[in-house]
Amino acid sequence: MEKPNEPNPEDCCNSGCNPCIFDIYEEQLKLYKKYLLNKESVNVTPQDNAISQLKYTGFVLVKNLPVGHLHHHLFFKKKSEDNMKVSWKPGDHFLYKYNSDKNSCTRAYTPLRVQNEQSLISDFSIIVKKYEHGLVSSQLCNLDEGSITFWRGPYGHYNLQCNKFERIIMIAQGTGIAPFISIIETILNNEDELTKLILIYCCKNENSILFREELYSYKSYWNFKYEIFVSNASLPLKCRYQEPIKSHRFSSNSLLPLKPFTNNDQVLICGAPEFNMTYKLYLEAEIPEVENIILF
Numbered sequence: 318m319e320k321p322n323e324p325n326p327e328d329c330c331n332s333g334c335n336p337c338i339f340d341i342y343e344e345q346l347k348l349y350k351k352y353l354l355n356k357e358s359v360n361v362t363p364q365d366n367a368i369s370q371l372k373y374t375g376f377v378l379v380k381n382l383p384v385g386h387l388h389h390h391l392f393f394k395k396k397s398e399d400n401m402k403v404s405w406k407p408g409d410h411f412l413y414k415y416n417s418d419k420n421s422c423t424r425a426y427t428p429l430r431v432q433n434e435q436s437l438i439s440d441f442s443i444i445v446k447k448y449e450h451g452l453v454s455s456q457l458c459n460l461d462e463g464s465i466t467f468w469r470g471p472y473g474h475y476n477l478q479c480n481k482f483e484r485i486i487m488i489a490q491g492t493g494i495a496p497f498i499s500i501i502e503t504i505l506n507n508e509d510e511l512t513k514l515i516l517i518y519c520c521k522n523e524n525s526i527l528f529r530e531e532l533y534s535y536k537s538y539w540n541f542k543y544e545i546f547v548s549n550a551s552l553p554l555k556c557r558y559q560e561p562i563k564s565h566r567f568s569s570n571s572l573l574p575l576k577p578f579t580n581n582d583q584v585l586i587c588g589a590p591e592f593n594m595t596y597k598l599y600l601e602a603e604i605p606e607v608e609n610i611i612l613f
């Protein structure tokens with residue numbers, strides 16, 4: 318077993334991740350100390366992931382696709398040519414290392430494996446929202462194909478358990494849809510899953526709806542239902558046959574048709590901090606088991 322490298326302060330993305338990169342380092346360090354004391358009795362899991370939680374790995378940007386006016390879909394392939402695969406659990410995130418002459422820092426992004434032609438030439442992809450004055454998002458969106466980038470991970474606290482809940486209700490705002498895409502695909506691709514999935518997806522305008530084609534295609538599964546709420550819709554909305562898009566802002570009233578909530582429901586919320594807190598507080602008064610409400 319190798320001694321783990323201590324992360325630098327700028328390796329933490331300061332987003333309150335659980336576990337944080339420093340928690341993972343502490344755990345690995347404890348394991349390493351135990352290993353030095355008694356090498357035989359410590360069960361060291363071999364490294365079988367092409368991305369590591371404890372050191373940065375190089376990935377080449379193979380495709381940079383603009384999506385609407387605000388987002389880019391970036392596809393990455395590992396630099397080294399071994400047979401190891403990049404793996405992660407649904408809902409996990411990776412950390413991206415930003416470096417410039419002036420400073421260096423880290424930001425979290427949610428890996429995706431979307432089934433399209435780019436996925437054949439990449440190991441993972443991310444959807445990035447470009448903030449006008451955003452340090453890292455604007456650098457990522459402007460990266461040239463062929464650039465080398467550095468990533469570590471996966472990190473995350475969500476554990477998907479087959480058939481644990483009758484319904485998983487996901488409430489997403491903007492790029493908050495990213496972790497839910499992996500969760501939806503994992504459940505829909507598992508024939509043993511009987512969990513019903515309900516996705517509520519809030520967007521500013523029609524142009525910023527992500528994964529619109531994918532969501533429409535999931536509609537054919539018996540256990541998937543969704544609604545997209547567009548707060549600044551330009552009317553009339555151009556929708557496909559029975560595409561469930563509403564031209565108004567989402568509010569807690571929109572959750573009334575899902576009542577009654579029970580202990581067999583799990584609710585996942587992923588959006589801006591204020592959005593997350595509003596719906597967490599509302600649902601805490603509705604759902605008996607508050608641990609079933611998970612913020613991403």
Ligand SMILES: Cc1cc2nc3c(=O)[nH]c(=O)nc-3n(C[C@H](O)[C@H](O)[C@H](O)COP(=O)(O)OP(=O)(O)OC[C@H]3O[C@@H](n4cnc5c(N)ncnc54)[C@H](O)[C@@H]3O)c2cc1C
Binds near residue numbers: 424443445449
């Ligand atoms: C677990 C997790 C997963 C995530 N997954 C994704 C994902 O899949 N996709 C994604 O796009 N994001 C994701 N994020 C968010 C991402 O990590 C970054 O926070 C985001 O890209 C913004 O980073 P930035 O450096 O571009 O912006 P920052 O430079 O950190 O700025 C953030 C905000 O402040 C504003 N701002 C910056 N400078 C100024 C200034 N001088 N004056 C006024 N306002 C200013 C920016 O416009 C922006 O609105 C995730 C976050 C977490 C915690």
